[in-house]
Amino acid sequence: MAFNIFIDGEVGTTGLQIRERLATREDINLIQIAAERRKDADARREAFSQADIAILCLPDAAAREAVELTQDLDVRLIDASSAHRVHGDWVYGFPELSSEMRDQIADAQLVSNPGCYATGAIALIAPLIEAGLIDEEELVAINAVSGYTGGGKALIAEYEDGSAPAHFFYGLTQAHKHIPEIMAHTGLATQPVFSPSVGSFAQGMVVQLPLHLDEERNLRSLFEALADHYDGQKFVQMIAPDQVGSRIVPTALNGTNMLQIGVCGSEENGCATAFAVLDNLGKGASGAAVQNMNIMLDADEAEGL
Numbered sequence: 379m380a381f382n383i384f385i386d387g388e389v390g391t392t393g394l395q396i397r398e399r400l401a402t403r404e405d406i407n408l409i410q411i412a413a414e415r416r417k418d419a420d421a422r423r424e425a426f427s428q429a430d431i432a433i434l435c436l437p438d439a440a441a442r443e444a445v446e447l448t449q450d451l452d453v454r455l456i457d458a459s460s461a462h463r464v465h466g467d468w469v470y471g472f473p474e475l476s477s478e479m480r481d482q483i484a485d486a487q488l489v490s491n492p493g494c495y496a497t498g499a500i501a502l503i504a505p506l507i508e509a510g511l512i513d514e515e516e517l518v519a520i521n522a523v524s525g526y527t528g529g530g531k532a533l534i535a536e537y538e539d540g541s542a543p544a545h546f547f548y549g550l551t552q553a554h555k556h557i558p559e560i561m562a563h564t565g566l567a568t569q570p571v572f573s574p575s576v577g578s579f580a581q582g583m584v585v586q587l588p589l590h591l592d593e594e595r596n597l598r599s600l601f602e603a604l605a606d607h608y609d610g611q612k613f614v615q616m617i618a619p620d621q622v623g624s625r626i627v628p629t630a631l632n633g634t635n636m637l638q639i640g641v642c643g644s645e646e647n648g649c650a651t652a653f654a655v656l657d658n659l660g661k662g663a664s665g666a667a668v669q670n671m672n673i674m675l676d677a678d679e680a681e682g683l
């Protein structure tokens with residue numbers, strides 16, 4: 379028996395990648411509507427009514443509208459947008475965060491995919507708070523670089539026509555849309571200082587968490603806390619301090635659903651960085667959506683990824 383899946387926003391950046399991941403699967407039947415009717419409420423409602431799960435790959439406002447359209451239908455939703463990430467009715471779709479969260483995803487009617495930067499930041503901070511190596515009251519900073527596909531059609535066009543700079547920082551007023559979910563899903567009491575940036579590559583991302591070291595917080599304890607937390611996770615790859623080398627490359631995991639987590643620095647100098655590498659369109663978007671869908675369908679979690 380095949381499951382009926384509707385990708386609302388199928389011709390957008392995230393939707394296309396999800397379609398590619400699902401196209402060859404025999405256990406999935408894609409419900410599709412003609413591209414020219416993609417914003418037609420009647421056509422979308424008809425598709426929602428046929429689907430077991432709909433994956434929303436839409437701007438936030440359109441994702442909220444989709445929820446309205448499905449009010450009286452029993453379709454389960456996975457939302458890739460940032461509309462519902464701190465909404466109490468929605469399960470946050472980050473199965474590696476805890477086994478409870480994975481179980482909640484499996485049973486959920488409504489799952490919200492984490493943001494791309496938030497995936498990296500939460501992946502580093504939450505386990506370190508849990509291990510007592512970061513205090514919830516600590517003042518932390520998060521630095522990041524993303525591929526330009528994260529910026530949507532306008533930014534993609536700037537890079538494709540050559541008018542965009544090789545690298546730029548943004549989010550300068552400390553109001554980035556991922557900050558609320560980072561706080562909500564780590565427990566940080568004070569807003570972290572977040573410095574995102576974009577480089578001249580389409581996909582890929584590094585999120586860095588700079589940390590000062592002390593007797594308890596050293597390279598080994600940081601690495602071990604993270605490695606313990608992610609033990610057995612098929613989409614997490616740990617990089618020990620002595621394996622990091624001299625460069626962290628944002629494009630290293632492109633085309634995959636993997637999340638690389640590592641720690642590097644100098645105990646002599648008392649300074650370290652915990653880092654996460656991911657594909658902003660993979661584990662940061664379409665890969666995470668497919669992984670959550672697999673968990674909701676009780677399919678192999680790695681199927682299609």
Ligand SMILES: NC(=O)C1=CN([C@@H]2O[C@H](COP(=O)(O)OP(=O)(O)OC[C@H]3O[C@@H](n4cnc5c(N)ncnc54)[C@H](OP(=O)(O)O)[C@@H]3O)[C@@H](O)[C@H]2O)C=CC1
Pocket residue numbers: 386387388389390391392393416417418434435436437438440443458459460493494527528529530531658659662663
């Ligand atoms: N790109 C990324 O790195 C990531 C994106 N996301 C999130 O995923 C969502 C989709 O992003 P992305 O794929 O980049 O966006 P795109 O703009 O590439 O795709 C969105 C698609 O939705 C369509 N659309 C817009 N409004 C409606 C509507 N009312 N009804 C039906 N379809 C509509 C658009 O059509 P049209 O082009 O005609 O407007 C487009 O095809 C966003 O919320 C984004 O924040 C999440 C993680 C990472």
Ligand SMILES: CC(=O)N[C@@H](CCC(=O)OP(=O)(O)O)C(=O)O
Pocket residue numbers: 458459460492493494495524525526527528529530555556574575576662
């Ligand atoms: C490079 C860039 O502009 N990135 C986007 C985030 C990518 C994205 O769309 O994130 P969501 O997962 O929240 O949807 C931004 O900073 O707003």
